[in-house]
Amino acid sequence: MQINILAGGPTELWPDNIFEEPGQWIGADRGTWYLYQHQVHMKMAVGDFDSLTLSEYQELQQHFVDTQVIHVKAEKDETDTELALMYARDMQPTHIKVFGATGGRLDHLLSNLWQMGDEKFTVIREKVTFIDKCNAVNYFGPGEHVLIKNDKTRYLGFMALANINDFHIKDAKYTLDLNTTQLMPKMWSSNEFIGEQVHFSLKQGIIMTVQTCDV
Amino acid sequence: MQINILAGGPTELWPDNIFEEPGQWIGADRGTWYLYQHQVHMKMAVGDFDSLTLSEYQELQQHFVDTQVIHVKAEKDETDTELALMYARDMQPTHIKVFGATGGRLDHLLSNLWQMGDEKFTVIREKVTFIDKCNAVNYFGPGEHVLIKNDKTRYLGFMALANINDFHIKDAKYTLDLNTTQLMPKMWSSNEFIGEQVHFSLKQGIIMTVQTCDV
Structure with a gap:
C-alpha cells in the first residue's frame, strides 16, 4: 500500500x-x-x-x-x-x-x-x-538503476549523499564515469533526459536523484 | 568591498x-x-x-x-x-x-x-x-567560531558538508559534543539562539550553518 x-x-x-x-x-x-x-x-x-x-x-x-x-x-x-x-x-x-x-x-x-x-x-x-x-527526489543504494521520466520533468540532478564509488550515468544528456571514490558530497546538476529512462549505477554509497522542471 | x-x-x-x-x-x-x-x-x-x-x-x-x-x-x-x-x-x-x-x-x-x-x-x-x-547560510572550516544572530532569526541548523571531526556547539539551546568523526553528512536542525551569539568549533571538515525563521 x-x-x-x-x-x-x-x-x-x-x-x-x-x-x-x-x-x-x-x-x-x-x-x-x-x-x-x-x-x-x-x-x-x-x-x-x-x-x-x-x-x-x-x-x-x-x-x-x-x-x-x-x-x-x-x-x-x-x-x-x-x-x-x-x-x-x-x-x-x-x-x-x-x-x-x-x-x-x-x-x-x-x-x-x-x-x-x-x-x-x-x-x-x-x-x-x-x-x-517542481521536484521529485529519490534515493538509490549500490546497484544498477533505472530512473523513469516524470511528466513535465526536463532536468535531472544526481547528488552523492555520502562517499560514493564507481558511479556511472549511462544514457542521460551528460554521461558520467566516476571510477574512483568521490570523497566530498557533490551535486551533478542540470542533466537532462534524452528519452523516457535514464540508467545509472554505483558500487558503494547513496545517490539522491532530483527530477525537476523549469520555474 | x-x-x-x-x-x-x-x-x-x-x-x-x-x-x-x-x-x-x-x-x-x-x-x-x-x-x-x-x-x-x-x-x-x-x-x-x-x-x-x-x-x-x-x-x-x-x-x-x-x-x-x-x-x-x-x-x-x-x-x-x-x-x-x-x-x-x-x-x-x-x-x-x-x-x-x-x-x-x-x-x-x-x-x-x-x-x-x-x-x-x-x-x-x-x-x-x-x-x-527566510534563510542565511554560512560556511566554516576548522577552528573556533562565533555566529552572530541575524534580526528576525530564531532557528539555527548546522550541517556537516563533508566528514567532520570533533564538533562542538557550545552555547545554543541544544549543545553538542561530537568527539569522533561524523562519516555521513548530517543536518542538526531546529536549534535556537539563546543570546545574540552562538559559539562552536570543529577540528576537521566544513560546517554549513543555516539561520532561519518561522514561515
Whole structure:
C-alpha cells in the first residue's frame, strides 16, 4: 500500500491534486492541521502542535478521538517527519510519498532530504519520493538503476549523499564515469533526459536523484 | 568591498530591500535580467540567456555595451553561479552575498550550497552568505567560531558538508559534543539562539550553518 506523508512546508509548493493520491495519509507537524482542514482522513498524526491556539488544539484532539487517529509526539532526538517515516516504514508500504517537506526553512529541507541516508531507513530508501510542485527526489543504494521520466520533468540532478564509488550515468544528456571514490558530497546538476529512462549505477554509497522542471 | 551576486531563483524569495545592499553586483543567469529590469548597475554578467527572446537578448547586449558590463558565458563544467563566485573571489572581497540561489529547482539549490565545499572556494568560504527571505547560510572550516544572530532569526541548523571531526556547539539551546568523526553528512536542525551569539568549533571538515525563521 502507498503511504503519503504531509509535512508542514509551504502549501504553495504542493503539487496539483495532491489529495487524489491513493493510499493512507500520515500528518507530520503542521501537515496534520492541513489534512484536517482539507477533510482528508489520516491514519496517524505526529507533532505537538504548539503553534495552534488552544481552541484549535482542542478541536484537533476531538477529531483524533472521533476518527480514531493515532497521535504521537516526536522525541527530542527525532523530527516529526522522521518519526512519520519510521511509522510508514513499519506499515510495509509499496511506496512512500512525502509532501510539504520543501520550501521555507532550509534546515528542515536539508534535514528531511538527508535523513534518508540513515541506516534505519535502508529498507525503505528506494521506496521514498519527496515531491513538490517542481521536484521529485529519490534515493538509490549500490546497484544498477533505472530512473523513469516524470511528466513535465526536463532536468535531472544526481547528488552523492555520502562517499560514493564507481558511479556511472549511462544514457542521460551528460554521461558520467566516476571510477574512483568521490570523497566530498557533490551535486551533478542540470542533466537532462534524452528519452523516457535514464540508467545509472554505483558500487558503494547513496545517490539522491532530483527530477525537476523549469520555474 | 562587498560583492553581491544575483542568481535566477524565484523573486518572491528575495529579502526586502535587496537592492539597497552596498558594494558591487554580479548577475548570474536570469539574475542578470532581473538586475537590468531593476536598473541596478552590474559589474559583470554570467550566462547565455537562452531563455530570452531575441529582442530581449539584443536589448541586454546593448545595455552591456553602454554600461561597460563584462559578459561571460560559463564553461560546460561550471554553473553560472559558480563562475560568478569565481570572479567574486578574484575581486578580493570583504564579503560576498548571494541572492536568488534558493527555491524552485532543488538541483540548483543543492549545487549552489554544496559548491562552497570545493577547494577553489577555500579562500572565500567564510566570507560567503547565501540569503533569501527566510534563510542565511554560512560556511566554516576548522577552528573556533562565533555566529552572530541575524534580526528576525530564531532557528539555527548546522550541517556537516563533508566528514567532520570533533564538533562542538557550545552555547545554543541544544549543545553538542561530537568527539569522533561524523562519516555521513548530517543536518542538526531546529536549534535556537539563546543570546545574540552562538559559539562552536570543529577540528576537521566544513560546517554549513543555516539561520532561519518561522514561515
